[in-house]
Structures are given as structure tokens and as C-alpha cells.
Amino acid sequence: MTDTSHPAPVIEAADLHRRYGPSGAAGFDAVRGLDLTVHRGELFALLGTNGAGKTSTMELLEGLAAPTGGRVRVLGRDPHRERAAVRPRIGIMLQEGGFPGDLTVAETCRGWAGLTSGARPVDEALDLVAMRERRNVRVKQLSGGERRRLDLAVALLGRPEVLFLDEPSTGLDPEARAAVWRLVRRLCDEGTTVLLTTHYLEEAEELADRLAIMHGGRIVADGTVAEVSARRPSRITFELPERSGPYGSLGLPPLAGAEVAADGRRITVRTPDLQTTLTEVLGWAAHHGVRLGALDARSASLEDAFLAIAAEAAAAPEPIGSTR
Template sequence: MKKNQRPALDGPVVDVQDLQFSYGKHHAVRGVTLTIEPAQVYALLGTNGAGKTTTLELIQGFRAPTSGSVRVLGVEPTSNQGAIRARTGVMLQEAGFFTELSVLSTLRLWSDLSSRRDDVDTVLQRVGLDHKADTRVQALSGGERRRLDLATAIWGGPDLIVLDEPTTGLDPFSRQTLWTLVRELRAEGTTVLLTTHQLEEAESLADRVAIMNQGRIAVAGTLDEVLSTQPARITFDVVPAVGTEWLDRHRRPGGVEISVDRVTRPHGERLELRVSGPEPVRDLRWLLDVADRERVDLERLRANPASLEEVFHQVRLTDLDDVAADPDSTSAINSHEVSS
């Protein structure tokens, strides 16, 4: 059993249902529903102002929802602050340390304030700050301060760790250190909820992803489920003389779309064709069969699933279209959660 670990929950670690929160007339969170199971890494994505930080504050019990419900570790957070904090580690976007203290003294002070128990030297080594133990906080780089933030968040092996934009401003080494540690924590049974602008980070770490915009969850699920909301694509080049008529002579599979651009390659002009559709394996087989029948050489052939960046971009475009159509609408996006 993990250090300081409580008995396993019979249910989700975080359970949010139809969450609403307003600052006066501004609706910051509009009907958010999400569920985070034990030992999951759940990534909450969105632009600034999408509602991510407010949602985190509601989950942690720093604010009471206007309506809807939140349960964390089996209890309602605003009325059970002590119980939640004893089992939750938090890494904020900015932390306030006493800059005159050394790294070692900072973590010792944290150990005195925390109800959880751990070993200072072990935690510093785990976040890669053992060689900076005697260095004052004011002398740390930005990346090293973020790792000290992380040390306080993981102190005592909490059941839930909340990471708010954890890799903002980090150098590549510090980012990889944090990613490795998040994977280790998940393997040990810790649940991690993180917000991030880094799509690569979500793709690398998250078991489940939710994209927020205008206070709502626009799309959510496993990474594969989220990516499947946009078509995969196959790209290739042909010489201009070949044209595209050879494709038009064959019936396309359902849902397949084809676009073409004229491009300049090092070896001359080419037509770049993009084949997109819902079933990439089927579509690729169709394309190769047609090319073989027509004796067409496919240059630079590549088959790729949709990226998280494409999904994110499409969500934003959809939202802009909805707002333009009905600026006062509070239902431009329907919140939903793809079931596990």
C-alpha cells in the first residue's frame, strides 16, 4: 500500500455532475460533467478563459458551485476541506515560497505543515532537486522552482494530485522529469488531474482528455475516442500529369473526402492529395487497390490519425460559429462525457 494511502474508494475519485458557476452575469462554468476513476491521468484542455481554473477551484472546494454537484474522494469538497486536503496534493500555476529559505528548509517546513508523512531526502531526489538541497529558493531557475512545487504536491503520496499548467516555463529536461514522475505516480495508484495548454503533454500522459471552451466540455473521452471525432488522413504526391481523374473513376468508401493542392518539392512540382475518412485502414486499402489498378505511383505516402491539435482547432471553430449565430445562447456546445 502506498505511503499514507487510505482504503480504496468504491467509486470515482472525482465525480462532477452538471456543474455551473457564475461571476455575476458571467457564466464561467456551464454544465460541466466529468468522472475521474482511480489511478487515471485526466487532462483538462482549453484556452485561457475556457473555465479550466474555475473548474479546478470548484473541485478543490475553494468555491461553491452555483448549481450541480461535486464529489471528491467520496465527499462534497466545500464542507469537507480538511478531509480533502489531507488526501490531495496541489501544484498551482504559481506558488509562494519563502525565497530566503533553502530548498531543504522549504520542504522541511512543508513537512511540519502537512498531515501526511514522507522523507525529505527521498522526495527531493525524486523531483531531481537533491543536488540543490542547500540552495536558496531565490537562486533557483524557473524550472527548478516548478520542481519544488511538484515536491510539495507529491509529499506523502496523496491519493489525488491536481496539477494546474505544471510544465509552463519548464526547460525540456524538467518537463521530461515531470512527465516521468506523473507516469510513476499513476503506476503506484495515484489519480492525477492536470490542466495544460501543451497538447503533446496530454497526448503523452493522459488516459482521458476533455477539451473545454466557453465554460463547457465540448468533447471528452479516451485519447482514441477524442481523436476519432476528426477524420484520419492519408497524404501522398503524384506528378501533375497524372491528375486526379484516376480516383474519380472508382467508387469511394463512405465518408471519404479528397482534396488536392499544387506544391513544389525539391525534385519538381507535384500534386499533394489528402484522403480523409472515418476508417483509415479501410480507406488506405481502397487507395492502394485503386493506385495498383490505375498503375499510379504514390510518392511520399503517409497515413496519420487526427491530432489533438486538429480536434482542439475544430472545437474552437465550432464555438465561434455557434456564438456568431446566437451570441446570447447558453447552449452552443452540449456538454458530454464519452463513457469509459
């Protein structure tokens, strides 16, 4: 289990900003006052729609660019100014590795290992991502999913303490995706700290200890998957039998804190307290001898929360002075 009481976060950002172009309307603020902490052995997922600022944030944390403002530390050091000290201790999987197509998988890994301090054996890295049997295949002959697995193998060559994964599952089939998930979780269990961006919300639900949702260069929601999902109401749906007559005539009792909507015989109840409301609905149905058809009760999903939070953030007015 992740020890989130660790006194020194492995990744820390405070009031982080990144601006492209000049000041004023001619420039663009991709990251606007972001605060973030990630602890050792934790898997933190950074979510957001396209253009939310995820990749710009990742590049600042990886040390690939200097922030316009604010402070960032990885393993206690500035990853941009102290890159020589930080780089050997981190692994980076970019959205596109860009490896030469004419090299084989093994040649690519050997070349990268030659630039990596304390690199693990090439075949060991390829075994981690189930690519050893493809070691003599040229990169240009790999499928999209195989290229992503090669990208991950290269990121793991240096036995990183911190692993940055930018859209790691893109192009993977379900079996390969599940295998990557198992590998990433194992790395975390062994103490590796992982920060990933992903468009696959089920990936964040499966892997993340904590997550943040970005919009417009800011974090608009963060917490565990359960905490973020709980911001949206649970839902109960059912259909009334034809013999029951109109919904209103049945006298469904008031449900504290819930919203009830009827579309013919189909009823939807949204509630902040799923167990209590469902108990009341089932008790009412039993009392009236009503059988509820197509009954479905479920807590809000991360997808529900993500879509709602993104919509709310998009509708909110831009704060005065947001352009730096």
C-alpha cells in the same frame, strides 16, 4: 490498468457552476453546468483554450472556492465544506507556488512538511523530482523549470491519494518534462488519482487515461485520447508524378465516405476509415502503375481534434439562459 468500473468515483462533479460578480450582464459565468467523474488510479486531463474555465473548475474541485451551483465530491466529501477532512489526502500543484524567494529549497519543503500530516522526508520528496542537489539553493535563484519541480515536490509531501496538477510542465525542458511524465505515470500505477490541466497536447496524449475539452465553461468533448481524436477524419496525402497528367484524367475511383481535394499534382484525401481508403488508393496506384510521391497516411491527432472542436464550439450560438 485503470478500473473504471469502480462504484465510487474519487472525483465527482454534477451540474457544477461558478459565477464571478453579480447576476446579469455585470457578472461572468466561468463554469456552466459541468459534469465530471474521475476514478481511482486514473489520470484525467482537462484541456481548453485560455478562458475556457479550467482553472476555475480546478479550484472548485480542490475546495479552494465554493461552487455557485451544483455538487462536487472528492473522496466522497465536499472539498470546500469538509476541507479539514479532504485536505490531508490531496496534493495541489498550482500554476505558481508563490514560495518566499529568500528561503532555500530545503527550508521551503521543511516548512510545508511541518504543516502536513504524515509528510514524507524532505529529501525523499526532492529525489522524486530530481532536486536534491539543489536543496541549499534559494528559491529566487532557481530557474522557472526548477521552481515547477519544487512546486511538484511540495505537492507530493503528503503522499496524496488525489493529486491536482495545474500546468505542471510549464517552463520545463524536454528532459525534465519526460522525467515528470514518468513520475506522474508511476504515481498513477501506484494508485494515485491525478487530475491535470495542460496546454501541451502531447502531454495529454502521453499521460491521460481520459480527457475532457472545455470551452466557455462547459465540457464539449470527452473520452479517451483515441475516442476524442476519432471525431476527426484521417488524412492521406500524396503527389502524382508529372508524367501522369491531370489528376482527373487518372480516374481515381470513388472512395466511400472520403473527401478528395486536388491542388495541382498534390492530392489530399480525408476519410473516416483510414485502412480501407488507403488500401483502395494503393490498389488503384498499383493498377495504373503510378508511383505516389511524398505519400503520407495518418490518423487524426489530438491537436487536430482539439482545434476543430474548439472552432466548432466557438462558432456555436450561446444557449438561451446560459447566464446564471
